Amino acid sequence: MNIRKILAAVLVPAALMIPFSVIGTGTAVQSPMNVSAAYCEEEDFPVLDMAEAADYDIAAEETVRTEKEKKEFSPARAFVISLIISLIIAGIAVGVMISKLKTVRKKHGAADYKKEGSFVLESSHDSFLYKKTNKTKRSSS
């Protein structure tokens, strides 16, 4: 009886896991080439008219331009940006270190001495006073 129970406890979960492990293995061995080949077999490529082809050309040109811009790396600009950010980080870090040396400070209020449960809000009223709108011209990109 006990042996049956043990076998059931081991084999049932193992059996339930089999389909998942098979799918997992299958996915792992399938190469990208096989996938694209299968896609090519299943799907037909759409036939484009001239206008659609022109749109594709423009899109392709834009992609090339973006990549060109990406490749135009300016060392001086990158260094200045890095330096400015680093100066700010260093200033904050050293400021924190200095503040650890100075612990004598005036207390802001008496929050530590509030009587527990003594705060009662008896009235709360918000009323609209006025509205103002500021507009600033956007910088042209």
Added chain:
Amino acid sequence: MSELMEYKCPACGGKLEFNSGTQNMKCPFCYSEFDVAAVQEFNHAVQSSDESLMTWDSSAGGEWGAGETAGMNVYHCESCGAEIVTDSTTAASKCPYCDSPVVMTGSFAGDLKPDYVIPFKLDKKAATEAYNKYLEGKRLLPKIFRSDNHIDEIKGVYVPVWLFDAGADANIVFKAEKENRWHDNEYDYVETSCYSCVRAGKIAFEHVPVDGSTKMEDKLMESIEPFDFKDVVKFETPYLSGYLADRYDVTAEESIDRANERIRTSTIDTFRDTVKGYNSVTTESADIRLNNSKAKYALYPVWILNTSWNGNKYTFAMNGQTGRFVGNLPTDKGAAVRWFAGITAVCTAVLYGIQFLLNR
């Protein structure tokens, strides 16, 4: 019979005028226009909360019983003027505040008897350990300060404090702003809606301490707060045995302003926390009236450590009840510059490298 009514502009505080064309109140200074009812409500709320009433019953302390002060001596510091009280079993040789020699001037007399005392819970060893631990991990502390520095004397001092208890009825007007941002092709827009938020209610404070000694720096004493009132006991002279006690030289009446300032600040903060859903909140006016306000006189336990380095005096203090340790330390300026330069160099290299890799 005529009465000239004046209304304050909620935006700039200028005197408003009625605009017959729009039937609104208009400010001739900032050109804002307001609904009449909103202006009336705002001005009424502000006027009714313009003045606070913060008065105290400051009859703190009691009379000494017959023979209670018989064995107590008073020492005077010629350097800073401190007056130290000890019992007959404790001798004082140096001032706990300035480390100068003190001289016994006679037997203790006069003054008020403290109402309460919080006895020392931590000993001198704990204070020394706290000091050594305090120096750890301070990267900008001069190394020579750490190695050369020896605290010669650590003194346990009962510092006189006035304790203020009060209930507060508050009526506070806040000005709150909500922002809405959007844009079109040409402009960025920021629309700010302004609201008057009136809050009224009650709050109470217990045992707000104010330093009663001019020799003990107020900031130093406040920095080691809070003291927990649960350990307080009725004052008895045996608690002074082995410790020094400072005589108060700031009266309860003279301490009221600081107590009011602290209570007022925390009352406004508490009510401000109920103003929600806005981008910014500022206090327009606050009427805070105290009730059942009374002051008591107590002695609080403080370990004081003094040291000199490079011609400067450094004083540290530890809460003798909770162990909270504070004190300002010197800064190694050379180390600060080195750390600044080092962090800048490393960060610059890392950030430059990241940008280079991203643009490859």
